[in-house]
Amino acid sequence: MSTENTAHELALDHMTVRFGGLTALDDVSLRVPSGRIVGVIGPNGAGKTTLFNVICGFVTPAAGEITLDGRAWRPRPHQLNRLGIARTLQGVGQFGGLTVLENVQVGARGHRSTGERAGREEKSRERKGREKRGREKQSEMDALEALERCGVADYAHRLPGALPYAIRKRVELARALASRPRILMLDEPAGGLDPEEIRWLAELIKGAGTTVLLVEHHMDLVMSVCDEILVLDFGKPIALGTPAEISADDKVTEAYLGAAA
Numbered sequence: 001m002s003t004e005n006t007a008h009e010l011a012l013d014h015m016t017v018r019f020g021g022l023t024a025l026d027d028v029s030l031r032v033p034s035g036r037i038v039g040v041i042g043p044n045g046a047g048k049t050t051l052f053n054v055i056c057g058f059v060t061p062a063a064g065e066i067t068l069d070g071r072a073w074r075p076r077p078h079q080l081n082r083l084g085i086a087r088t089l090q091g092v093g094q095f096g097g098l099t100v101l102e103n104v105q106v107g108a109r110g111h112r113s114t115g116e117r118a119g120r121e122e123k124s125r126e127r128k129g130r131e132k133r134g135r136e137k138q139s140e141m142d143a144l145e146a147l148e149r150c151g152v153a154d155y156a157h158r159l160p161g162a163l164p165y166a167i168r169k170r171v172e173l174a175r176a177l178a179s180r181p182r183i184l185m186l187d188e189p190a191g192g193l194d195p196e197e198i199r200w201l202a203e204l205i206k207g208a209g210t211t212v213l214l215v216e217h218h219m220d221l222v223m224s225v226c227d228e229i230l231v232l233d234f235g236k237p238i239a240l241g242t243p244a245e246i247s248a249d250d251k252v253t254e255a256y257l258g259a260a261a
């Protein structure tokens with residue numbers, strides 16, 4: 001697949017990350033066009049999570065550039081939500097003391113409506129109070145909608161710690177979706193899920209209606225949902241192409257066989 005003429009919502013150019021003497025990413029470039037589902041795969045330790053962490057601003061690269069909507073961009077974790085970028089965590093990472101709904105509202109909270117922006121200049125205390133209540137109501141509605149979309153609205157008032165792992169993974173997805181992101185970053189969303197859950201997940205990803213960047217070990221999922229796949233091995237990009245191209249690439253097979261040996 002060629003992405004030459006497509007608007008690149010997010011792009012990484014010649015990204016290099018070092019941890020002491022270890023090069024975790026070595027001159028990695030990636031285009032994530034608007035509306036596409038782009039996968040990043042590779043054996044353990046290949047640099048997939050590091051790539052995510054660079055985009056989220058958790059890790060500072062030694063070299064390379066990131067552009068968002070064609071403009072140079074230096075990511076900062078606290079700005080992601082406002083910029084419409086949401087990320088799930090590899091595990092389930094929910095606050096144990098909050099209900100499922102409250103956890104998902106945390107994801108929804110930074111989402112700003114047009115009305116909110118329009119009223120930003122208002123100074124009166126009463127107006128501010130009304131806006132705050134409106135925001136909370138909106139975030140609750142967004143959270144409930146996301147929980148419903150993920151099929152777990154029935155658990156809204158439960159504490160996540162007591163719920164089965166697969167349900168918590170769905171809650172984690174709902175948390176990311178609640179902010180209505182334009183770029184959804186999924187870090188191993190299929191980890192620990194059974195085949196039926198993975199089929200559900202594939203449908204959710206395909207129907208997400210956003211740009212998706214997916215790091216995943218589960219090959220069937222990656223091959224079935226991604227438009228394009230980047231393969232990393234020891235931090236180096238070894239292949240980039242459609243699922244069919246990646247499946248037929250000997251370098252990819254060798255990287256995985258080497259990792260299994």
Ligand SMILES: Nc1ncnc2c1ncn2[C@@H]1O[C@H](COP(=O)(O)OP(=O)(O)OP(=O)(O)O)[C@@H](O)[C@H]1O
Nearest residue numbers: 019022023024042043044045046047048049050051
């Ligand atoms: N904060 C860190 N400090 C030092 N080394 C790190 C750090 N984060 C990652 N690494 C190393 O960088 C390399 C890439 O790690 P990374 O977690 O990005 O790989 P990965 O492809 O996501 O692996 P996995 O599939 O096991 O999650 C590994 O050798 C890892 O040990």
